[in-house]
Each structure stands twice: as C-alpha cells, then as structure tokens.
Amino acid sequence: MLLAKKLTWKDGGRDVISKVNPVLTEIIDKIDPSTEHLLVKVSYPFGSEILKNGILHLPNDNEGFTSFSDSSFDPDLKELFAYNLGANPVAVLLKNTAELFLDLGDRIIPFSIISPGKIFGTWKVLDDKISHCPATFVWGLTAGARSVFMLQKISETGGYNRLKNRLDINTDKARNLLDHWRVFKEIAHSDFFGNPWEVEVAFFSGNWFTHKHDSAWNEFNYYLMQTAWDGSCYWRNQFIWGIIFSTIQKELAKLNIKPSIYMFSLVKQLLLVGTGAVLGFQPAIDDFLAPIRKLQEIFTDIYDLKHCAPIIMQPANFKLHNSRCRPVYYSLQHLSSIEFAAKSNEKTSTLEDLYYLRRYLRKCINEIVQDKFNIETTPLYEVVRTVEYNFYHNNAGRYKEIQDSKTIPIGDKVFQSIMEEYKGNFPKNSAFFNGCIKISHK
DSSP states (O other): OEEEEEEEETTTTHHHTTOOOOHHHHHHHHHHHOTSEEEEEEEEEOEEEEEETTTTEEEOOOEEEETTTTTTTHHHHHHHHOOOOOOOOEEEESSOOEEEEEOOOEEEEEEEEEOOOOOOOOOOHHSSSSOOOOOSSSSEEBOOOOOOSSSSOOHHHHHHHHHHHHHTOOOOOOSSSHHHHHHHHHHSSSSGGGGGEEEEEEEEGGGGGTTTTTTTGHHHHHHHHHHHHHHTTTHHTHHHHHHHHHHHHHHHHTTOOOOOOHHHHHHHHHHHHHHHHSOOEEOOSSSSSHHHHHHHHHIIOOOOOOOOTOOOEEEEEOTOTTOOOEEEEEEEESOSSSSSOOSOOOSSHHHHHHHHHHHHHHHHHHHHTTTTTTTTSHHHHHHHEEEEEEEEEEEOOOOSSSSEEEGHHOOOOOHHHHHHHOOOOOOOTOGGGEEEEEEEOO
C-alpha cells in the first residue's frame, strides 16, 4: 500500500479535492498551479494519531507511525511540510472525519469535528512572523472521533477475555470512559475486523503559501482567511463572553448567590454547549465518526453486553438555529469543560452537585433573559430563550427537580431506536448518566 502519495494539481490533486470541495477546486483551477505545488494524499486507520502532542505523524512501512520530529521521517516530505513548525500542514479532509482535541492527561477536551471538504491547519500560515498562536503541545488530531465511548461498561473480565481471544488484541481493559477509544482502536486494527475504516487527508506542500502578495492568488488567500475566520467566532469573542459571565457573577452576588469557581465553570460550559460553540455528546447512529456498526456488532456478539443495547456516544455540536436538531448531553462524570476548576468541597455528592448546578444555571438564565447586559442579538441570549436543560441521575431520591436516568429514552427516540434494533435495554446505570444534563430545544 502506498502510504503517502504525492500529487500535482493536474495529476490527481484536482480529482481528490473536487469530490469534497468544489468551491476550492474552482478557485485553484483559476490559478493553474505549477507542478511544484504538491498535494500529499495519506490514509489513516481509525484511531490513528495524525497529530500527537501537536506534532504531525505519518504512517510508515512497519504499520506504525513516524513523528515529524523523528530523524527517520521521510526527508522529502519533511521539506514539503516544514512550513508549519512540525505541526499539521494545511490539509483538506477527503474521507470520513477527524477530531481535533486538547489532551490534558486526565481530560480530553473535544475542540471540533472535521468533515470531508473542510480545510484545516490554516491558523499558523495566516499568522505574521510574530505569532500569538497557542502552544501546540496540547493539540491532538485523530482519524475518527477520539471522544467516543460505550455507555455500558466494557471491562467485565469474561467479556473482555472473549474479545482478547477472538480478536487477538493485547490492550488492557478500559479503566474509564476515556479509555474506551483505546479499546475501540485496537479492535478496529485487528484482522478480525474486516474492511478497514480509514480517514483520507490531502496535505498541501509549503509552496502553496508563498504567494501572499501575488494578485493571482488573492481568491485562494481570501478563501483560507474566510475559512479560519468562520471557525473562530466564539474564540475571537471569548474576551467579551468572559466579561458577560463576570458581570453575571457580580449580579448573582448582589442576591447573595455565590457559586464556587467549579460550579460556575460548569454553568458556563452548559451555556456554551447550548450555543454550539463547544461540543456535547449524543448517541451515534452511523459510521461517520467511527466504525460504529461493526463495534456494536462485536460488543453484542462477542463481548455480550448482558442484554444492554450497544449505545456508543460521540462528540457533537448542538445546532442552536435548527429546532429539529437532536439533543446533546453533558455529564459530571465525564468532564470535557474548557475550564477545569477543582471542586472546593470534595464532600458533596454528584447528586448534590447536580442539584446546585441546576439552581445556579436557572439563576444565570433569569439574569440573562432580563437583558441587563444588552446582548439580545447574541447566541447566549438565544440560548436562554430557546434551549431547555434537563438534569438526570440514576438515584435522584428526594430531589424532585432531578429526573431518573431511566426516563431519558422517553424524550430521545434515537436511544429507543438503538434499543429496538439490538433488542437490548437502556443502560440507565451507566456512569455517564450519574449526573447528566440534556441540552435540547424547547
């Protein structure tokens, strides 16, 4: 198999880009780039780390991956890709999806899902020599979703041993939901898995970005700038959002309501998920982000999920301006917040945290809906008008405001359809639902 294939625009490059991005194709056609302007097409199996600690990795002949910083990295490709300081070269995704995320060791923060036709890696090449771009070491990019997990536990000894024996895998059992991806990846790479699930990427060589002052390339440069601009709406306005949230805190303090830093960071996260600026989670229904169907089949037939439906959750944006969009979920047991303040009181239970989080969120919404901050035209104001937050726990007890996790499928037919297809029960006792918030349209 050819691991990295060099293409000129006329000899293969146009063909691969035109299938996923006709607008970019038309722009490049007008330029008629020379044979020095190369595209490098690369295939990555599911779970492969395209970026690891901010550094580009390419597959090698030994069925492993070589880091850009390694001396064994193909010197010809190294010269082509050196323009982005070893981080990801500008690229277009050609097949399936990739997840860009921040790896903080004990937490993965999903940043974005990259779909076919999307151009990415542009921030650095658009920057001036004096860059304010963030450090790259925390960035990761995987073939397919990194933030996928089964709702049911997949660490039962008998079931896991069956997986290891039948599929000939060696990875340790998953310790938590973050570890599920590692197991999925190992399964997807096994010979038993059959047809591989792959991501295809076309990387641009550095020559494409040496024409900033060439009028013939104006439309191409503008396209890059517009793409980067469209993808940075929240992050460009994060300073203003911070002021708004700080003002809300001040108003709450006047009412003698003083949530901890930890609690208020969760309130902000829920509001941001509602705007679509950051990702929540929802049940997977296709193979767009991962080889979901095959994984479900394996965990049903070989692992034996003990009558539970094989429901796999994946990262997803809530679509604020689409009233028919599916709900997304956030869990106190699987934190992926962009802020990560520590709990000030470790003695409180998850149920108590959920109760107070609901209370503080409602207070914040009441402050925002009064429009004291003149934000009526912003997504944040739209959230408080149109988005509903429901809170769940698998043992709500006396907290009447918290719903029982077993009722979640009643309001989300996607769960019901998966349960019916696999003739399995809803995993109501999943750790994910032990302190879960549903974000949906009213």
